[in-house]
Amino acid sequence: MARNNIMDDVKICIAGRVPKAPLIFPIFFEAFVARQIGISFHDYSTRAPIIAQVWDYAIEHFDTDWAGLFIDDLIEYDMLGIETADGPDHPYAVTKYLPTDIGALDRLHIPSPKKDGRMPMLLEAQKRIRNRWGDRVVISKNVAAPFSGLTLLYGINDTMLMTCDAPDLLKKSMMFVEELAITWGRALIEGGTDIIWLGDCSASSRFISLDMYREFAMEPARRVISALKQAGGIVIYHAGENRLPFLVETAKLGADILSVEGGIDLAEVKNTLGPHMALSGNLDGIKEIWQSQPQDIEQRVRQLVRDVAIKGGVIVNTGEGIPEQTPAANVRAMIQGIRNAWPVAHAP
Numbered sequence: 357m358a359r360n361n362i363m364d365d366v367k368i369c370i371a372g373r374v375p376k377a378p379l380i381f382p383i384f385f386e387a388f389v390a391r392q393i394g395i396s397f398h399d400y401s402t403r404a405p406i407i408a409q410v411w412d413y414a415i416e417h418f419d420t421d422w423a424g425l426f427i428d429d430l431i432e433y434d435m436l437g438i439e440t441a442d443g444p445d446h447p448y449a450v451t452k453y454l455p456t457d458i459g460a461l462d463r464l465h466i467p468s469p470k471k472d473g474r475m476p477m478l479l480e481a482q483k484r485i486r487n488r489w490g491d492r493v494v495i496s497k498n499v500a501a502p503f504s505g506l507t508l509l510y511g512i513n514d515t516m517l518m519t520c521d522a523p524d525l526l527k528k529s530m531m532f533v534e535e536l537a538i539t540w541g542r543a544l545i546e547g548g549t550d551i552i553w554l555g556d557c558s559a560s561s562r563f564i565s566l567d568m569y570r571e572f573a574m575e576p577a578r579r580v581i582s583a584l585k586q587a588g589g590i591v592i593y594h595a596g597e598n599r600l601p602f603l604v605e606t607a608k609l610g611a612d613i614l615s616v617e618g619g620i621d622l623a624e625v626k627n628t629l630g631p632h633m634a635l636s637g638n639l640d641g642i643k644e645i646w647q648s649q650p651q652d653i654e655q656r657v658r659q660l661v662r663d664v665a666i667k668g669g670v671i672v673n674t675g676e677g678i679p680e681q682t683p684a685a686n687v688r689a690m691i692q693g694i695r696n697a698w699p700v701a702h703a704p
Contacts, residue, residue: 358415358492363550366494366590370612372631372669378661378698380421380691381494381636382414383553383594383615384677387445388687389414391680396444401427402474407481408488415493419691422494422551423485425478426677429500429555432540433508434473436464445680453511456518461529466536469543479547486548494550496592499541499584501556502576505533512558519572526572534576538583545589552589554581554611560595561602569605578609585610592636596676600628607633617675618644622664634669639690641674646682650689657693665698 365375389410390400399406411423428447430440437460439452454460469475482495500508506515506529518526541552558564559573581591593611597603598620607614607629614633616625618640626635639645644656660672672694678687 358421358489360490360492362421362492362494366551369669369671370590370634372634374666374668378665378694379494379671380419380694381424381496381671381673382418382420382678382687382691383424383674384426384641385414385420385424386410386426387447387680388678388682389418391445392417392684397447398442398444401442401447402477404477404481404484407478408484411485412488415489418687419695420493422496423482423489424553425482425495425497426553427478427498429498429504429508431474431478432467432469432500432536433505435467436509438509450508450511453514454509456510456514456522456525458525458528461525461532464532466532466539469540469547475540475543479543482544482548495548496551496553497544497549498553498555498594499537499544499580500533501554501559501573501580501593502530502534502537503573504556504558505537506530507558509533512563515558516563519568530572530576534580537580541580541584541589542587545584545587550590552584552591553615554584554591554593555595556593557596560597561599562596566601566605569602574605574609581610585612598638598675600625604628613671615673615675619675622660622670626664626667626670631667631669634671636671636673638675639673641676641678641682645674645686645690646679648686650685653686653689654693654696657690658697661694661697 368375393413414420430448437454438450440448441451442448584591591611592613592615594615596617598617613636616635616637618638622638664670665672
């Protein structure tokens with residue numbers, strides 16, 4: 357439901373209140389939409405007009421409130437010496453990482469968002485979306501948080517080994533990826549991005565302990581969030597996290613909104629973190645959306661609206677992506693279920 361001044365509703369949510377209409381921000385949604393209209397993911401991830409076309413369709417036919425340009429994790433990393441590959445229907449992924457030596461790191465430079473790789477293409481895509489929709493939709497783009505950025509350069513295994521075997525190289529590498537995240541995030545904000553989705557899944561409890569998170573991931577992420585907020589952006593922090601001790605810690609980063617994975621009671625998270633930490637979540641995109649039935653989806657989202665979102669500061673959303681194989685009826689049940697529940701729950 358594209359609507360004028362939608363960012364006012366985002367700010368209301370961040371303030372812990374209930375906007376008059378819900379915010380429909382489906383995440384990692386592009387493969388599903390591209391499949392609906394017969395567009396290959398390769399074309400979507402490499403051509404600005406196609407990106408704009410996909411999101412025009414999503415907004416018009418699925419009633420979304422944003423264009424969430426996730427695409428893949430490598431937009432700002434493509435040109436940094438790693439080797440990547442994609443396919444017609446799957447996103448770019450790393451096929452060969454950098455070696456963990458100081459020489460490889462010293463050869464890197466921060467890419468220019470207006471000149472290098474796919475970064476200019478992405479900036480052009482969001483310009484097209486803004487020209488089409490003005491301030492009636494939110495534009496969001498993901499940026500890799502520093503710790504997860506290290507795993508894009510070196511791979512998860514070598515990054516973990518560096519925490520023990522090469523702490524000086526890790527520290528210098530972290531400074532580089534932190535600067536990269538800030539540079540790319542600022543360019544996106546300058547180019548019209550409303551919300552930076554700061555992705556940090558490699559820093560979740562699936563990979564590291566809470567002590568490791570505090571030692572290696574927390575402060576770099578906090579500095580990036582601070583810099584991007586100072587640049588005028590709004591930041592959602594997403595680690596794909598559903599363990600309460602980690603969520604308590606990530607709530608201290610200073611992000612405007614914290615993304616919560618499925619598998620935990622969102623009411624418990626909200627009660628623990630308090631009214632001033634806005635949340636996004638926490639439907640399970642596989643079990644509760646793809647593999648469910650429309651009537652069950654509608655019941656589940658009504659429950660989240662009634663029990664959690666209506667108390668303020670919550671975007672009802674999936675905790676991770678919606679698989680491209682998901683039936684369109686299920687996606688519509690989620691979105692319209694949220695919209696239909698909202699006025700009832702919000703009535704005085």
